[in-house]
Amino acid sequence: MSSCQSTVYPGKNWKAVLGGNDVNLFSCLLEVQMQISKQTPSQQIEKIYDVLVIGGGAAGLSAGIYLQRYLLSTLVIDKGKARSLWMQELHNYLGLPPNTPGRDVLKQGKEHYLSLAGDYLNAYVEEVMDEGETFAVRVRIGRSHPTAVVFRSRYLIAASGIIDHLPKLDDMQNVFDYAGHNLHVCLICDGYEMRDQRAGVFGSSESSLEVAFSLGWFTPHITLFTNGEFAVGAAFRDRLTAQSYTLVEQPIARFLGENHQMTGVELADSSVVELDTGLVSMGSKYHADYLKNIDLEYQGGNLITDNMNRTSHPRIFAVGDLKLGMNQVVIAAADGALAATQIWRDIRRSEGARRSPISSSVA
Numbered sequence: 001m002s003s004c005q006s007t008v009y010p011g012k013n014w015k016a017v018l019g020g021n022d023v024n025l026f027s028c029l030l031e032v033q034m035q036i037s038k039q040t041p042s043q044q045i046e047k048i049y050d051v052l053v054i055g056g057g058a059a060g061l062s063a064g065i066y067l068q069r070y071l072l073s074t075l076v077i078d079k080g081k082a083r084s085l086w087m088q089e090l091h092n093y094l095g096l097p098p099n100t101p102g103r104d105v106l107k108q109g110k111e112h113y114l115s116l117a118g119d120y121l122n123a124y125v126e127e128v129m130d131e132g133e134t135f136a137v138r139v140r141i142g143r144s145h146p147t148a149v150v151f152r153s154r155y156l157i158a159a160s161g162i163i164d165h166l167p168k169l170d171d172m173q174n175v176f177d178y179a180g181h182n183l184h185v186c187l188i189c190d191g192y193e194m195r196d197q198r199a200g201v202f203g204s205s206e207s208s209l210e211v212a213f214s215l216g217w218f219t220p221h222i223t224l225f226t227n228g229e230f231a232v233g234a235a236f237r238d239r240l241t242a243q244s245y246t247l248v249e250q251p252i253a254r255f256l257g258e259n260h261q262m263t264g265v266e267l268a269d270s271s272v273v274e275l276d277t278g279l280v281s282m283g284s285k286y287h288a289d290y291l292k293n294i295d296l297e298y299q300g301g302n303l304i305t306d307n308m309n310r311t312s313h314p315r316i317f318a319v320g321d322l323k324l325g326m327n328q329v330v331i332a333a334a335d336g337a338l339a340a341t342q343i344w345r346d347i348r349r350s351e352g353a354r355r356s357p358i359s360s361s362v363a
Helices: 003-008 027-033 042-046 056-069 102-115 172-176 207-215 232-243 327-353
Strands: 049-053 074-078 119-122 124-130 135-141 147-158 160-165 198-201 222-225 246-248 252-258 263-266 272-274 277-281 284-286 317-319
Touching: 049 056, 049 135, 049 327, 056 074, 056 102, 056 327, 074 147, 102 119, 119 135, 147 327, 172 252, 198 207, 207 222, 207 232, 207 277, 232 246, 317 327
Parallel strands: 049 074, 049 147, 074 119, 147 317, 198 222, 198 277, 222 246
Antiparallel strands: 124 135, 135 147, 160 284, 252 263, 263 272
């Protein structure tokens, strides 16, 4: 049995898991999951990174690119479910064609980061522990045979984002077929695409339906849906009537359409409401449970930061959709640049000059 089997994975038959090869089993496992620069996997475990970035979306990758260009050692850990991954068209990003898929932006961003010799790991962060001068970050690697590994860093950037709640139907695949296409989740991103169309607004509470009045800037043809899950008060109904908006309180049976283009909804009584587009306003899940043991300031689910994205902890930064602010990809990228720059300033002030850890052959 290798030393890493006995110390890191007691009781696990990793030789069987990995096909019985007589190799350093842990290094083999990690090497499959991790794209590293020029060091061996075991060296990555032993080193203390300058910065560990949790999340490989636009904010996290932007931070990683800036950090590497500041000659700071960086590890980006990504679980692979960035919100922008399922954006079919990114409309509001300067310099990009308006039909650019979010996955293309992430792919190019990851390639850019790796070209700067940054380390990247596909894994799930379970917990962050503040050790004083460093953070211990426990991650779970693998799905079929998951195992835990701990990395350490001096600074932490939380860039793990959010995921939008969607209407709850018996057949969720029916929802996924249209979400991110013409069933939108962001009015600021996609209000323009909804102009003068018959739009459905899908909420989870009366307050969540307030977005309909903002959507009214783009189109007057609005139908609001409760999916039979909550009541709407008389005062709110009067406001809808004043705008000539329609309220539907029946449960939704399914979305209608083809080729990922939603054309309406079928209700529980088999009646059909025809639509051209939709806006989901049902809140979000914040992916920051790993910070639960650290005392940080929040407003709702959002982390409160200063103008350089530093949280109430001096060595933890929050960027992108996790922080209080506007959820836009272009802003997330800027957030990453701000956080990375402030961390560089902190380290530069404490260390002074530093010899580059990156080969001079790297651009």
